[in-house]
Amino acid sequence: MDHLKSARQTIPPLFTHPSKFLSLYSNFITKNQSSVTQIESALRSLTYIIPGRFRDAELASESLHSSIQLLSMYHDTLLTRAVSKLPGMPRAQSPHNRYTKFWMVKSGMYRKVATLLAVVQYTELLWEMMAKRKGEKIRWRVVVLLEVVKAVCRFLLLRITHSRPLVTPALPEREVIPDEREDEEEELFEDEGYGGSEASGPGSGRRIEPKEYKMKRTGLSLPVLPNPSDISSYLLSRVLTADDIKAPSALLNKVNGSAQLAEILHIIQPVIYAIAMSRSKDKSNWQPWLLGLSIEYAARQLRKDGLRTTALEREQWGKRGWAMGWWAMRGAFYENVTKGFLHKTSEKLPSLIAGVLDDYLYLWDGYYFSSSSN
Secondary structure (H helix, E strand, O other), X not given: OHHHHHHHHXXXXXXXXXXXXXXXHHHHHHHOHHHHHHHHHHHHHHHHHOOOOOHHHHHXXXXXXXXXXXXXXXXHHHHHXXXXXXXXXXXXXXXXXXXXXXXXXXXXXXXXXXHHHHHHHHHHHHHHHHHHOOOHHHHHHHHHHHHHHHHHHHHHHHHHOOOOOOOOOOOOOOOOOOOOOOHHHHHHHHHHOOOOOEOOOOXXXXXXXXXXXXXXXXXXXXXXXXXXXXXHHHHHHOOOOOHHHOOHHHHOXXXXXXXXXXXXXXXXXXXXXHHHHHHOOOOXXXXXXXXXHHHHXXXXXXXXXXXXXXXXXXXXXXXXXXXXXXXXXXXXXXXXXXXXHHHHHHHHXXXXXXXXXXXXXXXXXXXXXXXXXX
């Protein structure tokens, strides 16, 4: 017993109280958001630059990439909580974040399904790589299964949101937390007065930037006074649009009729295409590619633009339009057209750039999810 007691005393307090460790980690991420974001971007860029540099270690490379994506998603959750607790007047948010945050708060089921969908999307290529080591048959079973899981998640989101179109991503995007001023600057600002002015001390030529005045009793912040020489830009930046005053749920209209059929086709298209590819013996066969593209094109044609189309709807359909460009990197079109062009281009490029392109060609040649946009 004495040995156990002494051993327990040697364990750092953070390991005996995981909640304290998580709290400290959350505070660190919140206070160092810019540095954490830069580190994430650097690591993510590294995995992009050398996706298949070590052919035998592709699994380790993709594991690193997936881990960074999942960690970044956890950081987004921590930062979203921190932003919601900030005192002062409500901060401007994008329509996408307003909409997704509304459903995250209103429906616990939405939060769970959206999180599961994001996790599958971040790890799908890793699962395919592991399955491929067991053989092509197992690989395609895993691919179809993952597409079915994603389709089920999207149908659930469609039902939870009462037949509103899907948004990409289904989770809120990262928001910037305002940097805190140094205490010395705050004291100097208070001495100079609200609104900001030229420093009056001898030898001081620097201008004190305007800062929101925080009321001590209520914790609310008063807006910064505008620059007298730029009143028009100040007023235009504060003009409310129709979407700004809408309820978050009204940022997307409910779909019905042909629009609902278009949304259903958009959801099931990846499943049908994956099944067709799994049954095709020849990668150059045009039938699966034409089938998948036809369903996606039919979904776009069935969707009708009306006078009540919101800005968020136009944004999401714009994303889907750009995503259709990935059909040039899939199936028969890639095997018969794009692949030969890229290989010829690689031969004419400098060795460093050609090496990176060859790494991506290795992924596009062998993996279904390397060119997936869903």
